[in-house]
Amino acid sequence: MLPWKRALRPLAALLLAVAAAVVPAATATATAGASGTAATSSGWNDYTCKPSAAHPRPVVLVHGTFGNSVDNWLGLAPYLTSRGYCVYSLDYGRLPGVPLFHGLGPIDKSAGQLSAFVDKVLAATGAAEADLVGHSQGGMMPRYYLKFLGGAAKVHALVGIAPDNHGTDLNGLTNLLPYFPGAEDLLDAATPGLADQIAGSGFLTKLNAGGDTVPGVRYTVIATKYDEVVTPWRTQYLNGSDVRNVLLQDLCPLDLSEHLAIGLFDRIAFHEVANALDPAHATPTTCASALG
Numbered sequence: 644m645l646p647w648k649r650a651l652r653p654l655a656a657l658l659l660a661v662a663a664a665v666v667p668a669a670t671a672t673a674t675a676g677a678s679g680t681a682a683t684s685s686g687w688n689d690y691t692c693k694p695s696a697a698h699p700r701p702v703v704l705v706h707g708t709f710g711n712s713v714d715n716w717l718g719l720a721p722y723l724t725s726r727g728y729c730v731y732s733l734d735y736g737r738l739p740g741v742p743l744f745h746g747l748g749p750i751d752k753s754a755g756q757l758s759a760f761v762d763k764v765l766a767a768t769g770a771a772e773a774d775l776v777g778h779s780q781g782g783m784m785p786r787y788y789l790k791f792l793g794g795a796a797k798v799h800a801l802v803g804i805a806p807d808n809h810g811t812d813l814n815g816l817t818n819l820l821p822y823f824p825g826a827e828d829l830l831d832a833a834t835p836g837l838a839d840q841i842a843g844s845g846f847l848t849k850l851n852a853g854g855d856t857v858p859g860v861r862y863t864v865i866a867t868k869y870d871e872v873v874t875p876w877r878t879q880y881l882n883g884s885d886v887r888n889v890l891l892q893d894l895c896p897l898d899l900s901e902h903l904a905i906g907l908f909d910r911i912a913f914h915e916v917a918n919a920l921d922p923a924h925a926t927p928t929t930c931a932s933a934l935g
Contacts, residue, residue: 687720688712690767692729700799701768702920703761704732707779707906708746708836715778718908719916726917729768733760735784736836746780747836750846754787761788761797772799774920778906779873780840782806782864787850789857800861802919804906805870809851809878810842842878856883863919865905865912867891872902889915895930910935 686692694701702723706715712732723730735756736748746753761773775785775798782803788794789801839846856862862881868890870876880888891898891905891912900909914932918925 686724687716687730688732689729692768694729694768694770695727698726698728698921699770700772700774701729701731701764701770702774702776703757703764704730705735705757705775705777705781705785706732706746707777707781708736708840709744710778710781711743711745714743715781715906718910719776719906719913722910722913723917723920728920731760731764733757735760736780738834747834749835750780750784750839751787751791753784753836754792757785757788758792758794761794765797772797774798774800774802776802776804776916776920777806778804779807779902780836783808783840783850786855789860790850795857795859798860800863800919802863802865802916803879803881804865804912804916805867805873805902806864806879807840807873808855808864808881810840810844810847811873811878812842813872813874854883855881856886858884860885861919862886863915864888865891865915865919867898867900867902867905867912869899869901870905887919891915894928895932897930898933909933 692701704712704716704720706712712734716732720730720732733756734745736746736750736753738745738747741747757775761775764773765771777783777785782801783806785794785798785801786808789798838844841847862883862885864880864887866876866879866889868876870879873879891900891909894915895911898909898911900912905912911928911930911932914926914935915928918928
């Protein structure tokens, strides 16, 4: 990468953060609820919310590795609630004695937790289906729910923001694991959710066998070419029917967001999420969407 491009990254991130701060939006005041989900003052995780005719499906937000139901969504949840969506988020993959940093447990078990949460949201809202939006692991893990746990009958769309659909090599670092005896076993035992995300893992082999998608679900992947966590970034894309793969820089070449920024505060990515949730009323996503 050219040095000037590397230097521009933090500047672009700062500009996006400023845009998010100065544009009116619902503010989420979040605290951890007893149920392990976020409680907010702006309608996020409001179980009295009833989906409207304009937005008939509740939106379930699925955090990434080391994330949680609050911190991962302080940007996107208010963005969607201010646009009339009933929005919910969950904590999953928690390890005993590890607070706040979740998504570390076995991913197949996490998918079971997502299944129970979606059932809870559908029961509360009276909706027949939900839409799922996930960041990183949260964009990939729901595919296990859709494929193996009956989720396809309950989910209309899955939107993955920088999802590790085919795993990651962490810019080649995972290739070094065989040179450290016992490292892979330790990783699998201590943080199975991390081990499951390494490219070529048994979990990912099972997940992607027979095709990336299941019938009846609409898929969107939003990636950034500056992703330094899910690498190579093109492995985030899905193959199959009813799939739309989007590169953030095709929408706005000036957007230098990396893996965290695209999910936490990038309003250009958020605009594309909104388009994916309501394609019938989609509007072009451009650099100006950072101010929308």
